[in-house]
Amino acid sequence: MDSSTTAQRRVFARIDERLEADILRLQAFVRQPSISAENHGIRECAALIREYFEALGCNPAEIVETGGHPVVYGEQWVGAPRTLLIYLMYDTQPVSGEAWSVPPLDGRIVQQQPFGRCLVARGAKNSKGPLRAFLNAVEAIQEVTGTLPVNLLLVAEGEEELGSPNLPRFVEHYSDRLAQADAALHPYALQEPDGRVLIWPGTKGLLYVEIEASGELWGRGPRAYDIHASQKAIVDNPAWRLIAALSTVVAADGNSVTVDGFYDNVRLPTEAEEAAVVALTETFSIEPFKQLWQVDTFLDEETTLSLLRRYFFAPTLNLDGIRGGYIGPGSKTVLPHKATAKLDARLVPDQGRDEILDKLRRHLDERGYGDLDVRLMGGGEWSQTPPDALIVQAAVAGLRDLGVQPEVWPRNVGFFPAYLFNRAPLNLPFCAAGLGHGGRAHSPDEYFVLDGNDRVVGLAECEKSYAAMLFQFAGGAQ
């Protein structure tokens, strides 16, 4: 039998050979729509992933009903001492209303400087590219070694972009199977445009709500439909009511959250978290970040440390969208019968999603806005794994095998439902890691780099990083 190092070298070579075929696999995958918010292509995508799992030899490889979009679950037992749960997501954000330079579901390959060939498609980066790349890596290991270095439990959900409303039910129902894992990994593409590579041993929590003011619930204003604006002199306006209520939940700068008690349970960063942020100031660069997001000025950007502290440790309340009345072209004078806002809060330890939901509800009630409808749309709790956990160290070591020294961030500022695996009852160490670069997640012209340049790697190195992490997790000291 190969030594692990030899096997890994041969797997890397095999991945290089497979590259053009693997690119086609990514293209085929992003061409299958899976827009969870619009229930577009979800079932077809789940069936496709089950085929993928079956092709890897998973048994079972099954579509698990959850009451919403299904989870696809696959087990691959190879008799290895260690077992890794792989968290995957197959759904994407919508594309409607976005101005793309290519059709977002065509799987177009675009020469995009300075990266060379890129896949430009919805889901290219978040997260169909990395999902298919991981499966490619597993295939390559199997082709070379005939087996895998670890047992795999594959969990692919279809509601991540909805805040994973039904994943808790799946985890509960499958807890005995999932508890067989020693740790959990989310294989992602965490290389920045300047070449830095991140590891996320935690995530912020997320609360997503809709808040609606309506004449019907208020008992004032038009009950049933938008009416002629000339009636404003004697008719209350639910859209103004929503504005007034929203103006109480953040300060005028839109940054300090003024929901009563919002910051109560924000704990101070641990020494390890502080140290991680201080270490990051050595390598973190603001300019590429500004380019990526097309932002001229960041908050607290006086020093890199002040910026990063805010970035990782500050909980937020964001206005994601607002709609009411006539929003078409030109003029239409109406007095709206309702108006609706979408908000998300990003939460840090020890804030709780339901705690903040309750506080928001109470905050509005105490200001006389008891009639506003606050609808929970999804989200979940923060997660946190210590940097010395085996899965984090395996990710670090796997990346070093490829000549990369990763930055272990305190946590991901985005959300994915790592807490369902990381916190009670499963309590699995969890991290997100992987080479590869993409951008514009949730935005037009989302992309994933296929070729790469002298700073960021392409698809082949992404796949190699996943393979290396599996080898390292199998061989690392417990």
Add this chain to the structure above:
Amino acid sequence: MDSSTTAQRRVFARIDERLEADILRLQAFVRQPSISAENHGIRECAALIREYFEALGCNPAEIVETGGHPVVYGEQWVGAPRTLLIYLMYDTQPVSGEAWSVPPLDGRIVQQQPFGRCLVARGAKNSKGPLRAFLNAVEAIQEVTGTLPVNLLLVAEGEEELGSPNLPRFVEHYSDRLAQADAALHPYALQEPDGRVLIWPGTKGLLYVEIEASGELWGRGPRAYDIHASQKAIVDNPAWRLIAALSTVVAADGNSVTVDGFYDNVRLPTEAEEAAVVALTETFSIEPFKQLWQVDTFLDEETTLSLLRRYFFAPTLNLDGIRGGYIGPGSKTVLPHKATAKLDARLVPDQGRDEILDKLRRHLDERGYGDLDVRLMGGGEWSQTPPDALIVQAAVAGLRDLGVQPEVWPRNVGFFPAYLFNRAPLNLPFCAAGLGHGGRAHSPDEYFVLDGNDRVVGLAECEKSYAAMLFQFAGGAQ
């Protein structure tokens, strides 16, 4: 020759004979779309109206370019001592996004209790039904008398729902022709569901604006597109900025306007206006109004007088629509790069449209919102004609000929650009008047009553009222 009274009686009989044919004429007219905000069917509708004018024998009957949607202008000189300018509008509100029970452009006749047959269509009431009804009345007079009792100058504009941005240019260009008129009339359908009939010798003024906050103009927040909401910790949100700015222009109740100096030039009602409101309390009934607008509670409804004072004399600032970020179904976490609100202000003497626009701009500037884009979308000044003017008295007398005792309101709470004829330089006495009932203007299932019942009249009496007002204006004491 007929005496005026005999002629009028014969015209009334002719209108009764024409009724079913006249209903078909209304149907045909509303089937021609003319949605000004979406430039849908406007040119075709203008051509149709020119055909209508030609069929009446107008010379000229012409489509007049204004830089926007054209005005259709027709003159009918019969050698009468008096000349009346007839202000008409041929454009309508949009229908997109509205839930109609019938296709809004089909010209459906619906049995609608308690009114009998109604035309249910966009524009049925506002204002294609009344426009075609007026032309029907003119035709009927011509059929019976071979001429008309007054000379007519017909002005039909296609941008009323946009705030008549180009009508001033037409009025200026045609001022010599328009100055030949002794007065101006807007033939409308001003019967309420309870049977009361209104005359409007004035209108409130209107200011319509869009206010936009954007990362591009602000220099903070995302410049180019909506970005991932997880960046909120370090990125400003232009949508929050719009909320904060909007929360400064009205009080928390959404009713008191807090734009600096907004009320400065509101003059006290004249004795005649106060008297008109006090007189109205005798006949005005709140309940049908509440039913019409589907509103449970009005402002200042403690007494009819307090309600009516507010209704006629209070200027307002309304939020017509607001849009930003993701507004589709489900969740999408984005940080919007811009957000836009549409607002309208309803102005009373002696407020000025540009005065209030300037004050709004200054109000925002002084609070640090100089980056917000405030775009003038239309509107115009208030108008006011004394109740003893000949055109108002002719309207009263014409309605009395049909057994109706009208209520002369202080003014219309809505807006139409009467000021262009009523104020300098033309200074024409102007009123809006006419029998007929319709409802849900600017709302789904807009309707115009064809049959009528024991309270409200149908199309035939509407047309008779227009004929009677022309006879009365011709014969009334100067």
